[in-house]
Amino acid sequence: MGRKPKDYGQDHREELEEFAKMFRSKRLVWGLTQDQVGGLVGLKYGTEFSQTTVSRFEALEMPTNSMRKVYEMIRSWYDDIEKYITPGIDPNLLVKVLTEASINSKPADMSVKIRKKRTTFSTQTLETLEALFRANRQPTQEEQEKIAESLDLKFNEVRVWFCNRRQREKKTFQQKLLYNDDSGHFLDASLASACSSSDSSASANSPPSISPPTKMRKVFLATPSSNSEMSLKRKSYIISSVPILDSKSSLPISSPISDELESKRSKQDKVMIVKVAPPKNTANNSPQAKFPVSTVASNLVVPKSEPVCVPSTPASSVSTSTTTPLIRSLAHSISTEPIKMRVNYVSQDRKPEIKQERLEKIEITPIVNRPQKTSFVDKYIDDEEITLIKSPNEFLKHLVRLAAQNQGVNLNDGEDSEF
DNA sequence: GATATGCAAATCATA
DNA sequence: TTATGATTTGCATAT
Numbered sequence: 001m002g003r004k005p006k007d008y009g010q011d012h013r014e015e016l017e018e019f020a021k022m023f024r025s026k027r028l029v030w031g032l033t034q035d036q037v038g039g040l041v042g043l044k045y046g047t048e049f050s051q052t053t054v055s056r057f058e059a060l061e062m063p064t065n066s067m068r069k070v071y072e073m074i075r076s077w078y079d080d081i082e083k084y085i086t087p088g089i090d091p092n093l094l095v096k097v098l099t100e101a102s103i104n105s106k107p108a109d110m111s112v113k114i115r116k117k118r119t120t121f122s123t124q125t126l127e128t129l130e131a132l133f134r135a136n137r138q139p140t141q142e143e144q145e146k147i148a149e150s151l152d153l154k155f156n157e158v159r160v161w162f163c164n165r166r167q168r169e170k171k172t173f174q175q176k177l178l179y180n181d182d183s184g185h186f187l188d189a190s191l192a193s194a195c196s197s198s199d200s201s202a203s204a205n206s207p208p209s210i211s212p213p214t215k216m217r218k219v220f221l222a223t224p225s226s227n228s229e230m231s232l233k234r235k236s237y238i239i240s241s242v243p244i245l246d247s248k249s250s251l252p253i254s255s256p257i258s259d260e261l262e263s264k265r266s267k268q269d270k271v272m273i274v275k276v277a278p279p280k281n282t283a284n285n286s287p288q289a290k291f292p293v294s295t296v297a298s299n300l301v302v303p304k305s306e307p308v309c310v311p312s313t314p315a316s317s318v319s320t321s322t323t324t325p326l327i328r329s330l331a332h333s334i335s336t337e338p339i340k341m342r343v344n345y346v347s348q349d350r351k352p353e354i355k356q357e358r359l360e361k362i363e364i365t366p367i368v369n370r371p372q373k374t375s376f377v378d379k380y381i382d383d384e385e386i387t388l389i390k391s392p393n394e395f396l397k398h399l400v401r402l403a404a405q406n407q408g409v410n411l412n413d414g415e416d417s418e419f
Numbered sequence: 420g421a422t423a424t425g426c427a428a429a430t431c432a433t434a
Numbered sequence: 435t436t437a438t439g440a441t442t443t444g445c446a447t448a449t
Contacts, residue, residue: 050444118444
């Protein structure tokens with residue numbers, strides 16, 4: 001088994017975040033880049049942080065454990081050098097001063113392990129490794145040594161590559177499992193079993209290939225912990241692994257499906273993906289948005305008659321951490337079947353993750369601060385099947401209405417505005 | 420040019 | 435000790 005996550009509990013995540021935010025604003029005032037910070041911190045410890053790491057630290061897009069480690073180093077460095085920065089210091093001098101201060105602040109014991117620089121394999125090397133992997137996914141040590149020699153690589157690089165490659169393969173299979181985000185239940189048992197790991201069990205009538213290639217994303221999700229505090233919890237979610245059903249045929253778009261699955265599927269309502277983008281995490285103006293990620297997607301089963309789409313809204317007053325549970329519970333109330341829902345993390349897509357043809361039946365949310373995506377969405381919101389909802393708030397209201405309708409209750413506007 | 424992300428190399432705790 | 439799987443980072447590149 002792999003290691004279990006070290007449990008530091010959730011202690012002081014908030015403190016870390018607070019510092020990270022403060023740090024970013026200071027850095028900007030000082031006129032330092034993330035890259036410079038990484039380098040300067042490196043002068044103190046002998047091992048620098050990449051621009052990437054600094055970026056993620058500041059953006060709070062890091063699990064708490066890593067966050068803490070980075071925090072401790074940056075914090076200590078910050079405390080050391082801060083006093084050398086006088087208001088109005090000549091920007092040209094700044095880096096010089098900080099460089100010196102950083103070097104001088106070297107701790108005596110200096111026992112930081114230097115991480116090996118990441119190797120970049122050439123395309124050709126990768127092709128060869130892939131071919132070798134296909135032939136034998138688990139070469140012996142001796143074989144690996146030979147491979148290393150023939151490719152002019154270190155043995156360890158080859159060893160690690162095979163390790164990671166096996167890992168990647170395994171993950172790919174796992175992604176085909178459909179499970180609910182936190183209950184551990186399958187999103188759809190029939191589908192899950194149909195496309196579950198084919199490691200060894202290639203069933204007689206080979207399982208239908210249902211899902212398009214899927215991707216796992218890491219997300220640091222604020223979830224209510226047992227003691228009812230909000231904690232940041234790292235989770236992986238499956239993205240778009242649920243086949244999108246054609247609204248007329250109830251068949252997955254662009255995927256073959258077995259008869260058995262079809263019969264189960266056809267009983268269901270149309271599956272839609274609804275994405276709700278939380279407000280951009282802009283340090284000061286949305287204190288409620290603890291969410292470091294940019295977009296949350298929910299996958300709901302909604303009645304065919306009521307497809308919903310939710311474009312993002314920068315002005316949303318609902319924080320993600322509240323929206324998601326609310327949507328979940330509301331979805332419960334409108335669903336006539338056991339609730340099937342996932343929460344996904346969807347990145348600020350540069351390219352749509354989901355293929356064009358599938359967009360006809362679902363909705364893609366524009367990303368906050370990425371107005372160029374708007375036209376993309378506009379193209380689809382004309383679809384008469386889709387009800388345009390202007391914000392997460394609106395979406396919640398909409399769900400409430402549906403729930404009320406389903407239960408024959410008449411909601412007036414006053415009750416709606418509770419959101 | 421600076422920053423944010425996708426993918427995956429490197430690391431590390433365990434079985 | 436080695437294999438494995440979870441994590442931590444960073445190269446390359448998109449934004």
